[in-house]
Structure formats: C-alpha cells, structure tokens
Amino acid sequence: MTENTSPVRQAATPGPLPEGVAARPAASDDVPAILELLRAEELAGTGETSLSAGEIAEWFDTPRARERNTALVLERDGVPIGVWRVFRNFDDRYWAQLAIDRSLPSELVDELWRSGLEWTEQVSLAVAAGLGVTAPRLDIWVNEHDALTRRHAEASGFQQMRAFIEMHIDLAGYVAPEPNPQVLVRQAEVAASDSPDLATMYAVITESFRDHYDFQLRSFDDWAEARRSDPLGDPSHWYLAEIDGEVVGGLIGHNSYLEADDAGYVANLGVLRQGRGRGVAKALLHTSLARYAADGRVAVKLHVDAESPTGATHLYESVGMHRRLVGFDFHKHLGVRP
Known part of the structure; x- marks a missing residue:
C-alpha cells in the first residue's frame, strides 16, 4: 500500500x-x-x-x-x-x-x-x-x-467568481474546410524535455493567457513537469501555428474525455496578439478536429471562460461547437479577517 x-x-x-x-x-x-x-x-x-x-x-x-x-x-x-x-x-x-x-x-x-x-x-x-x-x-x-x-x-x-462553459461538437459528418493558406499548422515535437517546441508552446500559452481571468505565471520547469506527469496527457495532439515562419499560436490536446466519452479534448488554445484576427485559432481548431475525427473519436470538448476577453465562445460556435454544461469557480480567501 x-x-x-x-x-x-x-x-x-x-x-x-x-x-x-x-x-x-x-x-x-x-x-x-x-x-x-x-x-x-x-x-x-x-x-x-x-x-x-x-x-x-x-x-x-x-x-x-x-x-x-x-x-x-x-x-x-x-x-x-x-x-x-x-x-x-x-x-x-x-x-x-x-x-x-x-x-x-x-x-x-x-x-x-x-x-x-x-x-x-x-x-x-x-x-x-x-x-x-x-x-x-x-x-x-x-x-x-x-x-x-x-x-x-x-x-x-465561498463566493462565485466566474462561469465556464463546456463546448461540444459531434464529429459524425465533420468535414474540415480548406486550409487557410496564410497559416501553417504543424504537430509540435515535445517528447524530449529539451525540445525547442516544448519551450515554444510554454511561451505561446503563457503569453496568450496573460490578459485572461485568474492568470498565474508558472515557471517553465513546473509547467513542463506537470505535463510530463499527467497520465492523460497526449503530446501527439499538440499543434503550433505559424505565419511567415513565426509561431503565433498553439493548441494542447488531452485525453480527459477519452475513456468516458470517446471524445477528444482541447485543454489549451492560445494565440499571440500578432496572430489574432488572422484565422489562427480556427486553423488550429480545425486541424485538431480533423485529427480527432481521423482517430475515430466521436466528439470533441473544451471549456471556455464565459467572459473571455477574446470572445472565444463565439469562435468555438463558429466551427460548429455548441454549449453543453456550465460550471462555476468559487473562491475563499483564508486567514483574512472580514
């Protein structure tokens, strides 16, 4: 024991x-x-x-x-x-x-x-x-x-602070659109601890979420160790997006819903400011959806801040996802006198 x-x-x-x-x-x-x-x-x-x-x-x-x-x-x-x-x-x-x-x-x-x-x-x-x-x-x-x-x-x-929406798309009949010619999406090579793509993904996800709710800076070593030790992590579903040879976005897939729902899961999707409004997020999403469909998954899920400053909910709806469930983040500050 x-x-x-x-x-x-x-x-x-x-x-x-x-x-x-x-x-x-x-x-x-x-x-x-x-x-x-x-x-x-x-x-x-x-x-x-x-x-x-x-x-x-x-x-x-x-x-x-x-x-x-x-x-x-x-x-x-x-x-x-x-x-x-x-x-x-x-x-x-x-x-x-x-x-x-x-x-x-x-x-x-x-x-x-x-x-x-x-x-x-x-x-x-x-x-x-x-x-x-x-x-x-x-x-x-x-x-x-x-x-x-x-x-x-x-x-x-405890006080209710924020709502998060579970988005869902059934993959039956899903057909990916023609690729955006301005955005190159490639699979990230992150198996090795010293992989340049691993460091790049950390930088992209960290920077793109700085202006989001409850952002907390995590060191690269802690971030990387958390992913290496995650039993449901799936490095084969990590993607980076480039415009003119510069990485401007990243997507991290995960196996959270594989066992229960035979579904893929998008754990993180981030686009740097210089890549926003140029179809980068959609290109990453469609690459992920197409790959999950090819893998035989029946659906894909993700969670989004209901008050996302980048309007992410509308983005996900635009690729065919719909709202399924809502959860709430509650906080309590301890050791503080009212």
Whole structure:
C-alpha cells in the first residue's frame, strides 16, 4: 500500500466525526473506491462523468503528486462513503474536492460536507504556512445543477467568481474546410524535455493567457513537469501555428474525455496578439478536429471562460461547437479577517 505522503499529515487530521464514521489517509489501494465516489458526485451535478482511474491513481504515482495532494477517505462500518482532498496548485492557491455518498441520510451528508470544508481550510492554511504564505486562497468547483455543493460552498463563505462553459461538437459528418493558406499548422515535437517546441508552446500559452481571468505565471520547469506527469496527457495532439515562419499560436490536446466519452479534448488554445484576427485559432481548431475525427473519436470538448476577453465562445460556435454544461469557480480567501 502506498500512502498519500503529504508533508502535512498531522494537519490532515480532521475534527470530531459523526458516530460510526472514521477517516484515514487515502492510499493507492483506494483508487477504485475514490473513483466510484467522485464519479457519483459528477453524475449528481451534471448527469455525466469523465473521470478515469488513471486520474485518481496519479495522486499517488509521483513525488510531485504526493507532495501536492492531501486526501482522506471516510469510512462507515469499513465501507468508503466519502473522500476529502486538497490540491496545492500554487503556493498561495489551493483546490478543494469533496464527495460524500448521497444515498446516506441527508443529515449525515450535510454534516460530512461541513466538516470536510473545515478540514480543507485547515489543510490549506497549514501547507501555505509551511511555504511562508499567510493568506492562501481556496477554490471549489460547482456545477450548474449541483444545489448541494453550491449550498455548502456559500454557507462556508465561498463566493462565485466566474462561469465556464463546456463546448461540444459531434464529429459524425465533420468535414474540415480548406486550409487557410496564410497559416501553417504543424504537430509540435515535445517528447524530449529539451525540445525547442516544448519551450515554444510554454511561451505561446503563457503569453496568450496573460490578459485572461485568474492568470498565474508558472515557471517553465513546473509547467513542463506537470505535463510530463499527467497520465492523460497526449503530446501527439499538440499543434503550433505559424505565419511567415513565426509561431503565433498553439493548441494542447488531452485525453480527459477519452475513456468516458470517446471524445477528444482541447485543454489549451492560445494565440499571440500578432496572430489574432488572422484565422489562427480556427486553423488550429480545425486541424485538431480533423485529427480527432481521423482517430475515430466521436466528439470533441473544451471549456471556455464565459467572459473571455477574446470572445472565444463565439469562435468555438463558429466551427460548429455548441454549449453543453456550465460550471462555476468559487473562491475563499483564508486567514483574512472580514
């Protein structure tokens, strides 16, 4: 058994739990149970789920993942009934993820949600303090129709900050238009850690998102390591776009929805200012859609900021995508007196 070896194991100890409920550090042997709990949570909020066992197993697979994740499994009579997790995204930004078996009595579900959110705050504050940060931010994701998560997030002082739209296109019958003669799209060669294309993609995605909501600069080494350790990463679906020999855009594909929906996923799409308004984003999108169609995928998905400063929602609709689901980013600043 490989335990979650977070550096704040003591801080992960929860407060008093309801009678009959116990909590322990999550371990790799818990992956199937955690997956079942998180899938049920997604289904309750959206009616669909994209989670895979590989995503959960990654919590325990590398030193980087184990250092950034702190997770507890809740049990009742030896049966897993919930999971609480905190993920350190940056030294001052943390992400809370909770799932409780909703078939349990509602009073118990509510009590475990309240306790779980208190625990995520304690863990985030403890980790941040160890890194010299006194007022970290804790985030939680709330799906559009998930009244239970919204109720508990709001009761705990989280505030809704931004909406994100899941865009979707069915690939049956998709036919790519004629290529834009001004834009050359090529597959990025990013397998090697010292690949020039890897550094170029980092620069393009970083620079193109500087004026977007909640931008946080990540070092190249951290960015590259996160992608190398991602079990669902797919370097064969990375593309760079050039105009007159200059790289002006990039697209990163991902396998987030492969197992659940047999769908491709566009994780990042960025175009530098000098490339905007010249058909670069459309050229990248159509290249990606055509490749996913050739691979036999049935659909392609992506998520977009509903208030994107570049009008990205309209761009995606222009290539045939439609709005499917909406989720909300909630924030709470910890250690700050009101």
